[in-house]
Amino acid sequence: MTMRRGACPTLSAPMKTGDGLLARIAPAHGALTPEKLAGIAKAAGRHGNGILEVTARGKLQIRGLTAQSTPPFATEINALELGPVDGFAVEAGPLAPAQPLAERINAHVAERGYAALLAPKVSVTVDEGGALHLDAISADIKLVALGDGSWLIGLGGNGATAHWLGAGDERVAGDRALAILGLLAQTGGRARDFTQAETNALSAGLAPVKTHASRADAAPVGPFTMAAGESALGIALPFGQISAEALVALCEAVSDASEIRLAPRSGLLLIGLDGPRHDEVFQAAHTLGFVTDAHDPHLFIAACAGAPACASARFDAKALAAEAAAAGLPDGPFRLHLSACEKGCAQPAGPVVNLIAVEGGCTLSSVGTKPSERLRTFLIERGETLRAALLRKSG
Ligand code: SF4
DSSP states (O other): OOOOTTOOOOSSSOEEETTEEEEEEOOGGGEEOHHHHHHHHHHHHHHSOSEEEEOTTSOEEEEEEOTTTHHHHHHHHHHTOOOOOSSOOOEEOTTSOOOHHHHHHHHHHHHHTGGGTSOTTOOEEEEOOSTTOOTTOOEEEEEEEOSSSEEEEEEEEOTTTOEEEEEEEHHHHHHHHHHHHHHHHHHOOOGGGOOHHHHHHHHTTSBOOOOOOOOOOOOSOEEEEOTTSOEEEEEEOGGGEEEHHHHHHHHHHTTTOSEEEEETTTEEEEESOOGGGHHHHHHHHHHTTOBOOTTOGGGGEEEOOOTTTOTTOSSOHHHHHHHHHHTTOOOSSSEEEEESSTTOTTOOSSSEEEEEEETTEEEEEEESSOOOHHHHHHHHHHHHHHHHHHHHHHO
16 A cells, blocks of 8 residues: 555555555546545545545545445445546646647557656647636646647746747647656656756757747646537636535536536536536535635645644645635735645745745745735744744654
8 A cells, every 4th residue: 555755646555644644546537426426425425534535636535434444435436437637647637628738648658558657747739729727837848729729848847947948739749748658667767867968959950939929837627628519517626625525516516517527726617517507506506615716815825734734744734725725815816825834735826925844943935026015924924933933842
């Protein structure tokens, strides 16, 4: 039930955390039916601690499994016939249909057996743009549609930090992505480790595009139109977590949806509901504790798992996040990031104010923004309380 450092938790190899074992389920394209998602939530309630998460990358996580409960949990999940739920898969925007470029890369990785050779966290995003683009998602290889049939190729970062190699048509971009994956499979390394000479060689023959205009980040909350024209209603899990009971109740309330799709930023897209049902479904989701307002502060706070879920945690990051959200914080065009140890998990992209627990206290920092006076006061006060508690604990 253990895993090597840096590997990703899966159904067959869950990861040890502070509140037991954690399993991750990533169905193809994040697509589930209400019935199947309810089946997962019921199994999580029976065999885990009843907490499920949808991560910032749109993966489903089940918390609080044990060595004894994992095998029957896995059996129940396999009986739901979800298809492949772990291993390498290209990540694509949630509004887009299956993308030929993504399918080509997935097929190549499967044919060559690269999944066993690539470092566990190697990732590829294929981003067709639109309202729910993938600029906030970091990846070893980023492919971004430029709207004229060509694709921009970036290495080792998110929309703001990737090293952009250049652009090519779909065939050229696909060939280059496969070549990069081949190199990563040979070395077991990450794209960020390429030398300047290797990066220069990978740019050869591409049209020179070295920047990517940053796009406004949209929360997966509200009405959306899928690329194929279907309507979708987006809701999100507060700080990425929800109880099994609430998720089952949601699935029952939207049993007429054709699909529930997992989306980045802890979202669920309820696809194919009749327009007149939207208000009623939003109300039901809100009552169950889901985020239904795109301006809700819960969407602008990234909290790590914290205590008690993570054994390294120095404080309960989700409780502090709830306190901040209740106070209407953050109150500016930036995210608040709360991390219960130096590792800094859940670091969001873009302008951010960080409160990070360190040995004997907390550090407050900001990137690309300045905290408002109200947020600064709140964080300094809470930081002092946490520091006093941490000193008491270590004393
Ligand atoms: S930042 Fe530290 S405490 Fe928080 S989830 Fe990561 S390892 Fe755990």
